[in-house]
Amino acid sequence: MSFLFGQRPQPTSAEKIAAAEAEIEMVSNMFNQLVDTCARKCIPPQYRESDLNKGESVCLDRCVAKFFDVNVKVSEKMQTEAAQRQGGAG
Amino acid sequence: AGAASAATAPNKKPAMDQNPAFKAMGLPRLRLPSRNWLIFLSITGSIAGAITYDRWQTRRVKQKWCDLVSHLAEEPLSSHHMPRRLTIYLAAPPADGLRSAREHFTNYIKPILVAGGMDWDVVEGRREGDVRFKTAERVRRKRKRGGEGEVLSEEEREKAFVVDMLREKAGTTEYPGVAGDLVIGRHAWKEYLRGLHEGWLGPPDAPPKLEETGVVDELDSAAHRPGQASLGDAAVKGAVNVIEANTPGSAQSEDHPSDVSDAQKEEEEEKPKPRHPPPYILPSAYASAQLSPSTPETIGPSAPIRFPHILGIRNTPIRVYRFLNRRYLADAVGRDVAAAVLASSYRPYTHVAQKDEDSAPGVERTVPEQTQVLAHEEKEWWKTVREPRKEHEESVWIEEVVLDERLAARMRKFELSGEDEVRARRIA
Numbered sequence: 001m002s003f004l005f006g007q008r009p010q011p012t013s014a015e016k017i018a019a020a021e022a023e024i025e026m027v028s029n030m031f032n033q034l035v036d037t038c039a040r041k042c043i044p045p046q047y048r049e050s051d052l053n054k055g056e057s058v059c060l061d062r063c064v065a066k067f068f069d070v071n072v073k074v075s076e077k078m079q080t081e082a083a084q085r086q087g088g089a090g
Numbered sequence: 091a092g093a094a095s096a097a098t099a100p101n102k103k104p105a106m107d108q109n110p111a112f113k114a115m116g117l118p119r120l121r122l123p124s125r126n127w128l129i130f131l132s133i134t135g136s137i138a139g140a141i142t143y144d145r146w147q148t149r150r151v152k153q154k155w156c157d158l159v160s161h162l163a164e165e166p167l168s169s170h171h172m173p174r175r176l177t178i179y180l181a182a183p184p185a186d187g188l189r190s191a192r193e194h195f196t197n198y199i200k201p202i203l204v205a206g207g208m209d210w211d212v213v214e215g216r217r218e219g220d221v222r223f224k225t226a227e228r229v230r231r232k233r234k235r236g237g238e239g240e241v242l243s244e245e246e247r248e249k250a251f252v253v254d255m256l257r258e259k260a261g262t263t264e265y266p267g268v269a270g271d272l273v274i275g276r277h278a279w280k281e282y283l284r285g286l287h288e289g290w291l292g293p294p295d296a297p298p299k300l301e302e303t304g305v306v307d308e309l310d311s312a313a314h315r316p317g318q319a320s321l322g323d324a325a326v327k328g329a330v331n332v333i334e335a336n337t338p339g340s341a342q343s344e345d346h347p348s349d350v351s352d353a354q355k356e357e358e359e360e361k362p363k364p365r366h367p368p369p370y371i372l373p374s375a376y377a378s379a380q381l382s383p384s385t386p387e388t389i390g391p392s393a394p395i396r397f398p399h400i401l402g403i404r405n406t407p408i409r410v411y412r413f414l415n416r417r418y419l420a421d422a423v424g425r426d427v428a429a430a431v432l433a434s435s436y437r438p439y440t441h442v443a444q445k446d447e448d449s450a451p452g453v454e455r456t457v458p459e460q461t462q463v464l465a466h467e468e469k470e471w472w473k474t475v476r477e478p479r480k481e482h483e484e485s486v487w488i489e490e491v492v493l494d495e496r497l498a499a500r501m502r503k504f505e506l507s508g509e510d511e512v513r514a515r516r517i518a
Contacts, residue, residue, distance in 0.1 A: 054207030055163030058173045061209065 030071070038063035140414050147417040152198070154518045155424030156205035158510065159431045163207030172257075173209040174265040176430065177390070179225065181215035181278040183399045184487060185472035188216055194397055195274060198423040206431040210272075219484030221281035222288070223366040229289025230370075236384040238294045270430050270504065271390050275397035276467035281486050283460060284373075286389065287494055291379040292371035364482040373492035381496050391502040393430040394463045395423055400470045428514070429506040436502040458498055461491040 011019070042059035043052075052060070108119050122128065167173060180195055182188040195212075203210055213228070215221035235251055248255055257263075273279045371379055398419065400408060412419070441456040471487070479485045506514070 049166065051166030052169065053164045054167045054173055057167045057169075058207055058209050061173070 034064060034067050037067065144414050144417055148420040151417055151420045151518075152201055152424060154514065155202050155421075155428045157517050158428050158514050159202060159206035162431065163205060165207075170262050171266065172262055172264055173207065174267060174269065176203065176208055176210045176270045176272055177228075178210050178212045179215075179221055179271060179273040179278045179282050180212055181221045181275060181281060182217070183275060183277060183397065183471070184218075184475040185401060186399065188214060190399060191274060191397065194399075198420055199272065199274070199395065199427050202424055202427045202431060206428075208431055215278065215281065217365060217483075218277075218487055219281065219366060221278050222285040222369070222484070222486055225282055225285025226288040226292070226370070229286065230292075230294050233289070233294045233382055233384055238382065238384060240295050268388075268433055268436075269390050270433060271392040272395055272427065272430055273392060274395045275399070276394075276464040277471075277487050278397075279394050279463055280489075280491060282392075283491055283493070284369075284486050287373070287376060287492070287497055288369050288371055290382050290385050290389075290497055291376055291494060292369070294382070296367060297370060362480075362482045364484075373489075376492060376494040379494075381494075385497075385500065387500060388436075388502050389497065389500045391430075391433070391436040391504050393426050393504040395426050396464060397467065398470070399467075401472050425506060425514075426504070428510070429504040432506070432510055433504065434507040434510055435505050437505055439498065439501050439503055458493055459503075460493060460498060460501065 038060055042056055042063055180191050182191055213224045273282045439459040442459050442462050444455045444457045475487055
């Protein structure tokens with residue numbers, strides 16, 4: 001993303017490591033949040049049996065799909081705003 | 091009694107003002123409102139009462155059907171299986187938008203699907219012909235997945251069937267049971283049948299000649315287009331123009347000179363193009379076509395569902411009547427959807443007597459049931475449906491249903507078994 005404008009120097013290995021760490025953290029954050037949210041919304045707190053039943057499975061499918069949808073939309077919006085700000089400032 | 095005595099009170103002594111029975115009970119002097127108020131309140135009261143009663147009953151009826159299927163949602167499902175998936179065929183009714191169809195679906199059909207823990211796929215159609223094309227595409231995709239058609243290299247297969255490949259690798263299997271199709275409305279039903287036939291009887295890959303759409307013959311520039319959508323059926327007699335000349339030509343279209351002048355190209359860009367490629371096979375060619383070897387023994391049990399839809403200001407009394415009696419519609423639709431969700435029994439389509447006013451009394455033709463399914467809805471379609479179509483539009487709705495025996499014999503219909511009916515009546 002930062003390589004768009006002109007010739008920037010290649011990222012050093014330290015920067016690459018930092019970028020990779022940030023990405024891992026982001027992904028694991030997202031995963032944890034996803035599991036928490038969908039479990040809270042779809043699985044009622046009475047645990048009468050250990051298997052997921054059909055209603056819950058279907059609900060989880062939909063919850064995950066919506067989560068990713070929301071994620072994608074929000075990040076697109078943020079990117080366009082950032083680009084606008086950069087375009088406006090630069 | 092109180093009112094009568096109150097009305098005649100001015101002529102009597104004040105001592106007879108109050109009904110002695112009410113007085114004994116301690117009730118004050120009750121009076122009815124005036125005549126005008128009575129009229130107003132009775133009219134508004136009856137309208138409000140009718141609406142409220144109908145709403146309450148629809149809610150109860152929907153709840154009844156939901157309760158009938160709710161035991162399915164509590165069955166366990168292993169994470170390696172996908173939930174059972176129904177395919178919903180939803181098309182915008184003639185002269186209206188998709189929103190009305192979607193509302194019908196959300197109001198009457200979706201609650202029962204949700205209560206039964208079902209997953210579903212919606213095949214939507216905004217214009218005539220969308221559902222036909224999408225249905226045919228789905229069938230062709232299934233066939234290609236099974237290995238028919240042109241052989242793709244491994245990478246191309248991966249790209250085309252990404253999701254399926256991932257599922258195979260992860261070991262998730264489809265639901266071990268029957269899937270199903272819910273078709274909403276007669277218009278969608280006709281397109282569904284046409285799409286099924288096109289998918290199973292037509293070629294799995296696009297015929298090569300058809301890819302040259304848009305090449306216009308210099309001599310016949312008056313709307314002579316090779317391989318366009320089927321317009322040669324007798325039903326569309328109004329469309330008397332050059333298009334009829336090339337009806338059987340979609341599968342074997344003639345070669346046209348590919349030198350197109352610039353003026354022709356411009357003219358062609360202004361004319362609206364058909365939304366989808368023309369059908370890979372026409373109804374007239376069904377009998378001579380070869381059925382795909384991978385056709386299943388039963389073509390996914392289907393459940394046609396009523397979709398009453400009527401337009402026009404002169405139909406307002408009918409629409410008001412329907413609005414105040416939505417409980418019956420909810421019951422009928424709920425029964426059909428519950429039959430599809432429970433999937434306890436399905437029967438093949440039979441032959442029924444055709445209800446036709448034209449035929450002489452006493453002479454009853456039996457026709458395949460699929461042609462008569464939801465036939466009463468055709469009368470409600472808005473009159474623009476019967477107008478001749480333009481070039482780029484399809485005309486599936488006004489054409490007769492053409493069935494191929496091989497496919498028609500494989501179709502099944504969902505039915506509510508006897509025990510389910512008994513249970514439903516007990517819940518109600």
